[in-house]
Amino acid sequence: MNLERDYIKLIFGLKLKQARTNRNLSLFGLAKITGLSKSYLNEIEKGKKYPKTDKIILLSEKLEVPYDNMVSLKLDNNLAPIGEILKSGILKEIPLELFGIQEDDLIDIIANAPAKVNAFISTIIEIAQHYNLSRESFFLASLRSYQEAQNNYFEDLEQKVEHFAKAFHVDLDLQISLDELKAILVEEYNYKIIELVFSEHEELGDLRSIFVLKSKTLLISTDVDEFQKAFIFAKEIAYNYLEIKERLYTFSWIKFDNFDQVLNNFYASYFAGALLLPKKKLIDNLNLFVSREAPKPQEFVQLISDFKVSPETFYQRLTNILPKDFQLKNLFFLRMSHKVGSGNYKIKKELHITNQQEPHANEMNEHYCRRWVSVKTIIESIKQNKNHFFDAQISRYENSNNEYLVFSSATPDPFKKDHIRSISVGILITPTLKKKFKFIDNESIIKQVVGVTCETCAVKNCLERAAAPIQLERKRRNENTDLIVNSYMQKYS
Template sequence: MMIEDEYIRLIFGLKLKQIRTEKNLSLFGLAKLSGLSKSYLNEIEKGKKYPKTDKILLLAESLEIPYDHMVSLKLDKNLAPIGDILQSKILKEIPLELFGIKENNLIDIVANAPAKVNAFISTIIKISQNYNLTRESFFLASLRSYQEAHNNYFEDIENSVEKFAKSYHLDLSKKISSNDLEEILIEEFGYTINTDELEKHDDLDGLRNIFIPEKKILLIDKEITEAQKTFIYAKEIAYHFLEIKDRLYTFPWIKFESFDQVLNNFIASYFAGSLIIPRKSLTNSLTKFFEQEDWKPLDLLNIINHFNCSHETFYQRLTNILPKYFNIKNLFFLRFTHKKDSPEFRLNKELHITQQQAPHANRKNEHYCRRWISIKTIQQLENSKSLKPTFDVQISSYVNQKNEYLVLSSATSDPFKKDISRSVSLGMLLSPHLKKKLHFFNENTFTKKTVGVTCETCAVKNCSERVAKPTRLEKENKYNNIASTVESIIKSYT
């Protein structure tokens, strides 16, 4: 396998800077010693240029370093982690410019403090190995960071949706149907819709659609709901209208080949949510709802039902609109799944706007707090004989913390997986701003629960919902007591 020229340049530049720094030489000093210009040496160290053989010989002699050591691609121990990252090409797969970072600037930061930065990188690599952090989960974590950095609101996509609706005479004040979008896919983009193929394959359980680009055939599961079909059609329109080429061809996704596919999948999904739940219509509805003096959950459900969407799509859309139009920025979105009679509840999707609010995913296989409304709504659903979604709301007050959240949650059965339930939840920090914004808010209106994060770390006493002992908390308290006693003994002798 050929090693890219850019990688060779970067490695040489890192080594040159490291050797020069170790010898306490400035760029000016090395320029004087070698006869090479300071600007040229700077270009080499930044990985922009690779010197010819005669120049490398000059540098080797000036620095009193063997030529073979200068041209070797093997990095010293404290630079080895950045070498691994460069060789893995991960920096190429993630568009750093989304975060305002240039690759050369990142290399420069690392080169300036190699021991500290690379110790950090080594730690991250070890953590990812210990917690089985896959390439896909790394990409998804990067995407979440991107969303959170923008408060999960993207004006350019919102504008594109309104431009599309105007071009195709779609009235965004009315409920968008799958028929509206199917006609556009067929007439404008040359699609063929096939609802028979997928049911022939038993091993495609849970797959809702496959797009075949060469023939523009969309294979779609005939059992999906009207809302799911509308969302799939809206995503397909997004790919074409926004001229996205590097894309995924299944929903749900099977695997990502690059970060661009992760990002483009998000863009298409955002477009779909914005088309089905237009910002103007949702903002008007929420404004009226928030101005009500009394809490009327049925009115909120009526808002959801006004749009042709799933509860999950609606809750995710709130994470776009609430920060932008209502200045409600301290919020989180969670999606849990649960197999009937299983002791495990899985948190498989999360988003935190402004700060990393609890609850959030843990990688220690600990038991999530059973007092969370996210889990309660799933339990209510599974104990109910009705097939209708369950909905509930509570104030979650975190033990030993000042933060409290107003959390809305809905649970539904997974239509594609037998005995699987899932819930989606939206939590909003109970700040003075939120209490003022929600005219109906009254602490006596909502059930308040003292909650933890995981049973293993929870300090709640006599918790009837507890499913595991607070082992980590007990261990921490034990060591704190030992440390306190040791400190007391030392003080007594001094």
């Protein structure tokens, strides 16, 4: 898209529409007095066409607007903010097509109610600035919404993994080995793989790999364990097999140029997870686990270990499989991070299939509920000095009374020194879940009433509380004030 040319067309279209509506003319009416077709005028107003000089003169005369005003890029106060939005190119940053929205549709909405749309967009920008939301946060929120809209299951990628397995004679009933992944990269895709000590440079401490496109060289940190290495290899295979050109070159990524890179990074990660955790094998193993009356925690840990993947890869894959193949569509995924010795627990990644689940990340620096198993596994992993501490809990959210079966694993954060992270999946307890998970009523699973943040939680006598319920108290005070105001209004009506 030629941004300058298209910007000029869009601005002229907005001005034409404004001039027409100011005279209370319909498109049909304008067509009648100018002799121009309605469809042609509609294309001009939508910014698709720019009229020739004689047509502009004709429109100026009939609408009684000076020619210079019509062709000027200067907008009046009503449209000026919209012009700034169009000129900034922000619409190019929004992945509209991902949600089935055409840019023309958005332009039309803006043109129909410029003042209201401007107020709305300005509000969004102000909120983003207030909470320090970055371009990165915006893109990741867009991606998360896309995943949630698809129940985080992508049949085309599942099929491509199966096609890949046939083409490369990979048995998905068995665990694909690290050597086999490496051989495919080297022999099929002409990769050079070099291990380096990234930690020699403090700035590279958080990175696990760098791909050098020009020489097709994959640089791997010597700090990477076998699970991480397998995922990196599988992801590189995905980039090549899926023929992805617009991609990120580091793991974890440090920058991106556009949304396509973020989306393609997700596609490659999904493919890698599906290759390392084949659908049929995972479903079979899960069915065996959930059919047990009283499985032990170490059996779930073993379930992860059998696939030779990290807990995060395993839990992420659960969010693909549970909604589609177990009909458990009400679930959430959380990744929490904690710096050892601090009192902070932060949500770094979240996903909410069907978008109804608690908890959601909070940007107000409030304290997440210390009764969450996501927090407790972190605490216990530090206390017991375990590299992988697993626990499960039935959490009933005080505000909604929804109950979730939550699995959580805490491990040292491979990307941050002195940090522990927990990966959790919470599944809404429904008749379907009770039917499939035989151990759901087992007394060994702790049941706990939880909140979202301490500041908004009404649970009384909570020994784990990290802060007073100030937000809840403010809300109640306002509600009481409103009741008294209403009583006075009724009394003196």
